[in-house]
Every structure is written in structure tokens, then in C-alpha cells.
Amino acid sequence: MATDRRASWLKGVLDLLVLASLAEGENYGYEIAKTLAESGLGQIKGGTLYPVLNRLEEAGLVTAEFRATDRGPGRRYYTLTPQGRATLAEQGGLWLAFDESVRSVLSRGGVR
């Protein structure tokens, strides 16, 4: 039950988390997933992460550039666009307001 809830919460906010993880500079899929995992969000598998990155790219919120590497097949680096940065600020603010409301109600319910 707890795991299902976390998955559901993550699904609703994963696009924002991906945008936020690109706020400090470009990055590629594996490192984005690693950053999120290290933040305590659990392992984000490729089958979950890449559809989100694709949607963000199609919406113009990120751009992507494929670069070959000396070893391996090359990597696709993602960069936040000005539109993506604006969306992150706007939608991130809405999420924080929602989070504040949830905290307030839970707090009144005795949850600490």
C-alpha cells in the first residue's frame, strides 16, 4: 500500500523533478535517475524516466543533444529551455502550495 502510494505521488510530480534536476545544467538519463534516487525517491527505471523526458522534449521544455562517447553507445544530454525554466517555476510553486495545504490538514489531524 505504502509503495503504491509513493509510486502514485511520484507519477504526479516526476516531470517537475526531472525539470528541477536540470536546473543546474545539462545532464543525461542515468545521472538524472541517480540524482533522484540519491534524493530518496527510489530507483526510477528507464521505462518510467524516458517517456517523461520524451514528453518534456516534445513540449519544448527541454532540448536534447546526442553525443558519442569513446566507450559505449553515446549519451543524450538534456538541457532546460527558458520555457522549461518558467514552467518549473510556475508548476513547482503550485506543487509547494499544494504540499503546504496537505501538511496543514495532516498537522491538524495529529500527524507529526
Added chain:
Amino acid sequence: MTTAYFDELAARLREHGVPEEEVTATVGDLAAYAAESGADPLEEFGPVADFAASLTPARSGGTSEEDPDPVAETWTWTADAFQDVARLNVYGDQGWEVERIDYLGRFVSRRDPQRPLRWEYRRETAPPARHGTLAERLAPDGWEPCGSWMHFQYFKRPKAASEGPAGELDAAPAAPARSVFFGKRLYLFLAGYGLFLAALAVGWFVSRDGDPGGFPGGFFNGVLAGVVAGSLVGLACVLWGLRRRR
């Protein structure tokens, strides 16, 4: 238990609107497989309701905009080691993602009916104790482990990792009708192995000295006979295992 499981499965499939001919064929195949393998259907296929839903993704609803969690298509299949990677890449390109390898060595796959990703696969050979190290080494390139079978470890990666939106499928082709892929090379290998054993056996019979006491031919031929007998038992086990996997 087995009959009750398949009776209920048939009833659930009918409820989902599956035509009677299809119900009969599907349930018949599954029941035959369970009978032949000796597997408990509940353990093998899971709860009836979930399994029926997985067999009828298009009829189970869940493909509308209102439902973001449609039931994914599932497909369980197997291939011999001479062609498994090629098959994995062919079907991965059609959107099939291997979730695990079951205890029969079959690839348990799923496909998102809404936005299927194209997948690529690779197989590495390493002792099971080194599988963790191998997975860590390949992870930065986007490879995720998706199952292992003895010394083989299989990895998957969405093509979107290198191709972006082009790594998604606009329309997924129908699920393959077959689920077992054994090729000529496997049968040639087995035939060659059988001939090798036969040659060993002939060599043993020709070289034995007819010693009435002890094992004919002495210690060397005793060892040879043991190798041949053991190999024949091994070959019989392999053939039996392959038959189970069908």
C-alpha cells in the same frame, strides 16, 4: 484446483467479451501447458482475475484518457541461446519489455498499449556471483538487468535513451502468435552431440579387452563408460527440459 482455475479463467475471458473459439483455444493451450509442465496454474499465471485481464488488454478498458494506468499486454516466450538476443531485439523493437526470466527460462514481457517504448537488449556471460558487478559497470550506459539464466545475464535499454521520442512506437504490431523459438542450429548442435556420444560408445566397445573379471576393458574403459552414460543422462535431461519449455 487445476480444473477450477481454468474453468474460472474461461468464465472471466467470456466476461471480457473474448469470442468462444478464442476462449477455448487459449484455455486449452494453457491447460495443456500446465498439465505437461506440472506447474500449479495459480503459481505460474497468478490470480485468475489479473491473468484474465492481462490476456485481454484491449477489451479490459483502461485505454481511455481518463485511465492513465491501462493494463499492459503481457507475453511470455522462449528462444534457444543461438538466437535469443536477435529475437529479443526484434521484439524489443516492437515494444516488448522483458520484466524477468521465470524459472523455466522464459522471457516474461510486457508492452504499454498507449505509448510503447522500443527496447534493445544484450546478453553477457558471467558467473552469477559477478552479476552485480556487471550490472554496475553497464548502468551508466543505461543498461538495466532484466533477468538471468544460469551464466547468462540479460540487459535491456529503452531506445529513447539514445533516440529520444523516436524511441517510441506510434502503433504496436499484434503480439506474435508463437511463443517458442528453437532453430536449426539448436537441433544441429544436439544431433552433433548425440553423434559424439555414439562415437565414444563405439570406441569403448571396440577397445574393450573382454576381461571376464572386473569391468570390461579395465579402468580406462570404465571411466569412458561412465562419461558416456553420464553424458547420455545429461542429454536426456536437456531434451526433457526443452520439451518442458515448449
